[in-house]
Amino acid sequence: MWRILRILFFSFIICIDYTMADQLNDMVNAPHRETTSQRDHYRHPLETLTFFDIQQDMTVVEIWPGTHGWYTEILAPYLRKKGKLYAAHFNANSTSPFYRDSRKQFLDKLRVSPDFYDKVTITSFNPPSYVDIAPAGSADRVLTFRNIHNWYMRGGGDERVLAAFSAFYRALKPGGILGVVEHRLPDTRPESDQEGSGYLRENYVIRLAEQAGFRLLAKSNINANPTDSTNHPKGVWTLPPTLRLGELQRDHYLSIGESDRMTLKFIKSTD
Structure with a gap:
């Protein structure tokens, strides 16, 4: 009897794990991503989100989703029923027309497809002034994709990057994960x-994250591109x-592909 119960129990666990992985895969390959999925072979969304261990019942904060919400297209429908997605976008009152227009176009996209995006909560993020990305201690995951160089460049330096990491740390629950692609x-x-290249040293990113209180859990070469000289x-x-x-030299740069990228996973201490 106990042997049968054990078999049933472990079969149930395997079924749950398979279902979650399958559903994430379904979102990555969904018809509404027909255009944006053309970049999947550079960005590896399924492998990246799996590495960050994104579960359907989590509260997730996506930092600066941009005009089109490339990852939002996956995260919003995946989290819609059981979880929560915060999109920490550009400040609506920014002096930058690009930031204002990008946020407006992103919001327009969400309104057009409520079946996917009606549960997304929009917040504002522009360190060090706007840093309330989600209620303190509420997030299971904070994800930032190719953003950190923007806070470093144009005079931002360590201060602005540290302000960003500190905001992420504040929003996360103890034991929560910060996922970084840069x-x-x-x-x-x-x-x-x-300063001007758009690239950052991996040891620099790790040092600033640790300065904000994070501990590095793991690295991955999911998004590495060894053909990129940088x-x-x-x-x-x-x-x-x-x-x-x-x-x-268009053909030459197309043959290189998109940039070489670090993929880092940090944890907020439970102490």
Whole structure:
């Protein structure tokens, strides 16, 4: 009798795990992503979200989802029934027309498809001024994809990056996870190369996250691109999808693909 119960119990657990993985895979391959999924072979969303251990009943904060909400298209429907998604977007009252327009277009997209996006809560994030991304201690996961260089560049430096990490730490529950994907500059290059290139050194990101209180749990090469030298005339924007040089050596930069990226998982201490 006990043997039968044990078999049934473990079969149930396996079924739950399979269902969660299958449902995330379904969201990644859903018809509404037909256009945006063309970049999946560079961004590896299924592998990345699995590495960050995103479960359907979690409260997740996505930082700066941008105009199109590339990851929002996956996270919002995946979390819609059992979890919660906060989209910490640009400040609606920003002096930057780009930030205002990006937020407006993102909101318009959410309104057009309420079946996917009606449960998303919008907050404002622009460190160090706007940092209330979610109620303190409420989030299971905070995710930031290729954003940290923006806070570092244009005079932001350590102070702005640290303000961002501190906001993430504050929003997370004890034991919560911060997931980071960022353009990676080789650690052998001087930190001064971070200012205009769009790339950051991995040891720099880890140091600032730890300074905010996080502990590094794991690294992954899911989003690595060894063919990217990271030394380009227009920084990371030389590569696709931006291709800032236009037709100049276009085929060459397309053959490289998108940037080499670090994928890091940090934990908020339970102490």
